[in-house]
Amino acid sequence: MTEWTQSRVRDLHDDLVTLYEPVDREEAHGADPDANPGAGVRQLLTTILSQNVADQNTRRAADSLFERYDTFADIEAAEQAELEETIRVAGLPTQKSARIQRALAAIRDETGGAYSLAFLDAMSTDDAKGWLTDIKGVGPKTASVVLNFHFGKPTMAVDTHVERVSKRFGLVSDSATNEHAHDQLGNLVPDELTYPLHVLLIRHGRTYCTARNPDCDNPVCDAYCTCSGC
Structure with missing residues (x-):
């Protein structure tokens, strides 16, 4: 070989x-991913939804999630049973709803109240990946998607x-x-x-x-x- x-x-x-x-x-993700401060968070939640499920069901679950809740704060504060039902088409609704709310809580704690992942941009790739994977349920694939697709990290x-x-x-x-x-x-x-x-x-x-x-x-x-x- x-x-x-x-x-x-x-x-x-x-x-x-x-x-x-x-x-x-740029055609796939836009020329300026930081134009929307919440885009990285949305990418993270969508990637959590995509774990172990077909692409079309990821899209359906993401559409359902972001249509039902106006803000990330609303998603974090949602009753888990309601959130599970909202994303059920993505499969594993109990696990994924918990992962989504844990991720949002971690982001809010890190930033002092803002739902933005902009702070990751200033970190080294290894530190940024380590921060994300410290969230239970966020593995290396989910972290790598967010860091590469949104921040352009290698x-x-x-x-x-x-x-x-x-x-x-x-x-x-x-x-x-x-x-x-x-x-x-x-x-x-x-x-x-x-x-x-x-x-x-x-x-x-x-x-x-x-x-x-x-x-x-x-x-x-x-x-x-x-x-x-x-």
Whole structure:
């Protein structure tokens, strides 16, 4: 198996771009994510909702949450049974409602009353990630999404697609836990590629390198994949 280096990761990124198209961060997330002080908090709550659920149900749950409650304070103060019902479509409503309210309480305590994650911008990437993951129920994937998508910090978010494709390509070891996969990819992927490679690996995992019956008849799998289908 060929050893992975940052140079080879750049080659993989370029080959994925050739197969799909370049990733435009501004098109996906807007040019100025800090224009709305609450955008980072909204990103965090939406990412909590997205844990272990399909994208369409995440969107439905997020729409339901932000339509029902006018402010983050209202969400934090909501009766848990009501909040659970509001987000039920996302699954695990008891756990996710508790995680959402714990996250909001932690933010309010940190800022002295404001619901804003702006303070994370001044922190180092490791400190910001540590602050988020200290909240029970916020793991490395949720923290990495918020820090990369909203603040542009070099964190590699590893969802199920990224983890599956990375293991099949040998980017991370087969036995790696999700937390260790974050560590391994964080050390390997060049900072400027953490966002576009995340998006491209998800696209590849959905299009070709699916969990069941992967379609390996494509140039990227030919060049990098080590799974049995190849």
